[in-house]
Amino acid sequence: MLGSPQSLGPARSATQETSDTHMATTTPSPSTSTGPVTFERLGDVFVVTIDNPPVNALGVDVRRGLVAAIDAAEADSAAKAVLIVGAGRNFIAGADIREFGKTPQPPSLPEVCLKIENCTKPVVAAIHGAALGGGLEVALSAHYRIASPTAKLGLPEVALGLLPGSGGTQRAPRLIGVKPAIELMLSGRHAGAREALSLGLVDRLGTDADADADADARAEGLAYANELVAAKAPVRRTREAGALADKEASRAALEAARADTAKKSRGLFSPMKIVEAVEGALTLPFDEGMALERKLFLQCIDSPQRAGLIHAFFAEREVLKAPETKSASPRALESAGIVGGGTMGAGIAVAMLDAGMPVTMIERDDTQLARGRANVEKVYDGLIAKGRMTPEAKAAVMARFSGSTSYDALAQVDIVVEAVFEEMGVKKAVFAELDRVCKRGAVIATNTSYLDIDEIAASISRPQDVVGLHFFSPANIMKLLEIVVPAKVSADVVATGFELAKKLKKVPVRAGVCDGFIGNRILAVYRQAADHMMEDGASPYDIDAAVRNFGYPMGPFQVSDLAGGDIGWATRKRKAATRDPKARYVQVADRICERGWFGQKTQRGYYLYPEGARTGVPDPEVLAIIDAERERAGIKPRAFTEEEIMRRYMAAMINEGANVVLQRIALRPLDVDVTFLYGYGFPRHRGGPMKYADTVGLPKVLADIQEFAKEDPIFWKPSPLLVQLVERGADFASLNQSE
Numbered sequence: 126m127l128g129s130p131q132s133l134g135p136a137r138s139a140t141q142e143t144s145d146t147h148m149a150t151t152t153p154s155p156s157t158s159t160g161p162v163t164f165e166r167l168g169d170v171f172v173v174t175i176d177n178p179p180v181n182a183l184g185v186d187v188r189r190g191l192v193a194a195i196d197a198a199e200a201d202s203a204a205k206a207v208l209i210v211g212a213g214r215n216f217i218a219g220a221d222i223r224e225f226g227k228t229p230q231p232p233s234l235p236e237v238c239l240k241i242e243n244c245t246k247p248v249v250a251a252i253h254g255a256a257l258g259g260g261l262e263v264a265l266s267a268h269y270r271i272a273s274p275t276a277k278l279g280l281p282e283v284a285l286g287l288l289p290g291s292g293g294t295q296r297a298p299r300l301i302g303v304k305p306a307i308e309l310m311l312s313g314r315h316a317g318a319r320e321a322l323s324l325g326l327v328d329r330l331g332t333d334a335d336a337d338a339d340a341d342a343r344a345e346g347l348a349y350a351n352e353l354v355a356a357k358a359p360v361r362r363t364r365e366a367g368a369l370a371d372k373e374a375s376r377a378a379l380e381a382a383r384a385d386t387a388k389k390s391r392g393l394f395s396p397m398k399i400v401e402a403v404e405g406a407l408t409l410p411f412d413e414g415m416a417l418e419r420k421l422f423l424q425c426i427d428s429p430q431r432a433g434l435i436h437a438f439f440a441e442r443e444v445l446k447a448p449e450t451k452s453a454s455p456r457a458l459e460s461a462g463i464v465g466g467g468t469m470g471a472g473i474a475v476a477m478l479d480a481g482m483p484v485t486m487i488e489r490d491d492t493q494l495a496r497g498r499a500n501v502e503k504v505y506d507g508l509i510a511k512g513r514m515t516p517e518a519k520a521a522v523m524a525r526f527s528g529s530t531s532y533d534a535l536a537q538v539d540i541v542v543e544a545v546f547e548e549m550g551v552k553k554a555v556f557a558e559l560d561r562v563c564k565r566g567a568v569i570a571t572n573t574s575y576l577d578i579d580e581i582a583a584s585i586s587r588p589q590d591v592v593g594l595h596f597f598s599p600a601n602i603m604k605l606l607e608i609v610v611p612a613k614v615s616a617d618v619v620a621t622g623f624e625l626a627k628k629l630k631k632v633p634v635r636a637g638v639c640d641g642f643i644g645n646r647i648l649a650v651y652r653q654a655a656d657h658m659m660e661d662g663a664s665p666y667d668i669d670a671a672v673r674n675f676g677y678p679m680g681p682f683q684v685s686d687l688a689g690g691d692i693g694w695a696t697r698k699r700k701a702a703t704r705d706p707k708a709r710y711v712q713v714a715d716r717i718c719e720r721g722w723f724g725q726k727t728q729r730g731y732y733l734y735p736e737g738a739r740t741g742v743p744d745p746e747v748l749a750i751i752d753a754e755r756e757r758a759g760i761k762p763r764a765f766t767e768e769e770i771m772r773r774y775m776a777a778m779i780n781e782g783a784n785v786v787l788q789r790i791a792l793r794p795l796d797v798d799v800t801f802l803y804g805y806g807f808p809r810h811r812g813g814p815m816k817y818a819d820t821v822g823l824p825k826v827l828a829d830i831q832e833f834a835k836e837d838p839i840f841w842k843p844s845p846l847l848v849q850l851v852e853r854g855a856d857f858a859s860l861n862q863s864e
């Protein structure tokens with residue numbers, strides 16, 4: 126429990142005994158440490174330390190502790206100033222996100238902030254590490270702020286579907302003006318300490334920050350507080366700050382932000398609420414502005430977007446906790462080899478070069494090697510053309526790149542990623558070479574999208590070293606990395622895959638071996654649902670529009686045009702022999718590909734791309750092909766609403782997602798969610814397909830599937846997992862605990 130006023134007895138009496146001697150300002154009081162907030166007086170300064178690992182989030186105990194600390198500081202007559210610091214790596218990372226959606230426990234954070242601001246003694250916040258969200262709002266409620274040079278300050282609530290709800294929307298504009306304050310809130314970005322100083326968000330920069338950053342922040346904060354005491358600095362309340370004095374400029378900045386938000390925040394709830402709350406800072410007295418902020422904050426808390434975004438926040442951290450990352454340590458990962466210099470191989474090479482690794486590329490002859498190198502250089506030349514890289518920086522990166530036509534050049538590398546043609550025979554030939562040349566303990570990875578990695582692993586003498594690393598194109602940009610775990614791989618190789626993802630700043634998801642792993646396997650199913658709807662009466666343009674309106678950046682037919690229709694065509698031909706002859710097969714895509722219309726690269730696919738345009742326009746000839754196919758299949762087209770399109774599209778995705786979890790291809794539903802958020806453009810505010818299913822309600826999803834099954838029982842087979850969960854009254858979230 127927290128320090129009650131009674132438990133502060135010794136601290137108070139120590140002060141009282143010496144209150145009128147010189148010692149009163151130099152003798153430390155015993156510290157009170159009964160919870161995550163500790164307080165003690167050091168001379169004139171009452172030091173309040175928040176120690177709530179891992180990131181000093183402002184959970185209920187911290188909030189209570191802060192109130193108790195301010196009360197104690199007020200009561201301590203020898204305390205002339207108060208210093209608030211964080212223990213560990215951060216000042217405060219914000220409100221405790223895990224508390225949202227639960228019954229709120231008093232005191233609320235706005236009350237805590239007001240308490241701090243109303244303190245009658247100057248309060249100093251000494252910031253190091255993160256001061257984010259509620260953490261920055263606590264700092265803004267203090268009267269003076271000092272930040273270490275590496276501190277990061279921001280109001281990132283928007284990324285969680287929220288707005289700063291502890292006075293941030295009212296205090297930040299008053300302190301630094303509408304324009305920079307609202308920009309911080311709408312972007313959610315973290316500002317560095319120097320920028321924070323120039324904005325006026327902090328008053329002073331500390332001088333040092335290293336491994337002992339919290340000790341430095343405390344020492345420098347203490348020195349600052351003592352200086353303020355010596356100078357008899359007054360209490361200085363942020364709510365009385367004057368940055369809104371120029372009413373016209375403030376209003377202009379607000380209206381510019383409003384117009385920009387209306388344009389950019391497609392479907393997102395909280396950005397416009399931020400604008401509304403900041404408008405309150407301009408038009409209302411502080412207390413009323415705070416009441417408005419609270420009202421809007423609670424609206425955000427209640428929105429499903431908040432639940433989706435917070436799910437995404439935790440899910441992307443949870444995916445890192447695979448069994449192998451807990452049980453094993455990664456192997457060395459200093460140097461890399463890539464086999465294959467096509468788009469994928471070159472993209473992976475760039476990702477590794479960007480992470481500072483030396484990369485050796487293998488190609489079969491000099492011409493192909495030159496092409497591979499050119500593919501790598503093209504990426505950097507693009508950056509130079511946009512002014513985002515200097516030729517010197519490119520030269521420095523390319524100095525770490527080497528190429529060879531001999532596998533022997535890979536003898537010393539720590540990891541090799543094979544990215545050659547998707548054909549089992551070709552892959553096995555490459556693996557035989559790698560088995561021959563690679564040093565013992567090297568990780569041998571394949572970037573295959575579909576092939577059986579167990580079979581590839583079994584073809585060499587060291588299956589324990591073989592893992593799947595499925596990058597997404599363009600590999601230097603796309604964040605998702607599926608780490609595909611074959612049966613015989615050793616745990617430290619899997620852990621090395623996760624370590625590589627960290628090095629490359631990618632989001633790793635552990636996947637089991639099957640055709641398409643997590644992402645492409647599920648994609649294959651909902652893509653068919655889209656094809657069925659197309660043949661049944663919805664145009665590809667209707668379907669794309671429905672999917673975009675759901676929040677995706679693009680619809681499935683636009684994606685197909687971007688990726689190149691020939692890729693899917695080749696896969697369909699490969700699978701033709703094994704396809705269930707009774708299963709429905711829509712031939713529209715084949716008709717389009719037979720004409721050589723492969724999408725953007727051939728200037729037409731489902732859409733027309735006149736003169737290389739990147740946004741397509743609907744093509745009447747495609748509609749005629751679809752009509753002809755409907756006729757051939759004996760289908761009388763019917764109308765689809767957007768809602769029906771999305772019900773079917775999502776039901777197919779969720780059902781296959783459930784199968785993937787059931788078969789342990791994905792460890793948990795959240796692994797499916799992260800795969801789709803980072804590899805397939807799934808709208809983040811919906812949290813991922815499995816979270817979305819929970820939001821809609823599993824009984825409803827199952828009922829949809831059962832209804833659709835009446836038309837096509839082969840395609841629409843309810844996943845046994847979905848059925849089980851509905852029978853138990855459970856949801857996907859119940860399966861999300863890490864193992």
Ligand code: 3H9
Pocket residue numbers: 179180182215218219220221222223234235255257258259260262281282285287288289290291293439442443
């Ligand atoms: C807010 O403040 C609302 C207010 O305006 C109004 C309130 C009324 N709560 O990221 P890491 C956990 S909204 C609970 O791996 P890093 C995280 O899940 C909040 N837990 O470390 C992980 O747990 P685990 C606004 C949190 O060093 C562990 O801490 N603030 C919170 O790479 C380590 O996290 C934000 O949005 C939290 N607030 O990065 C900031 N934050 O180990 C959110 C983290 O069990 N946080 N955890 O997996 C961050 O951006 C990063 O965590 C940070 C550290 C940069 C601080």
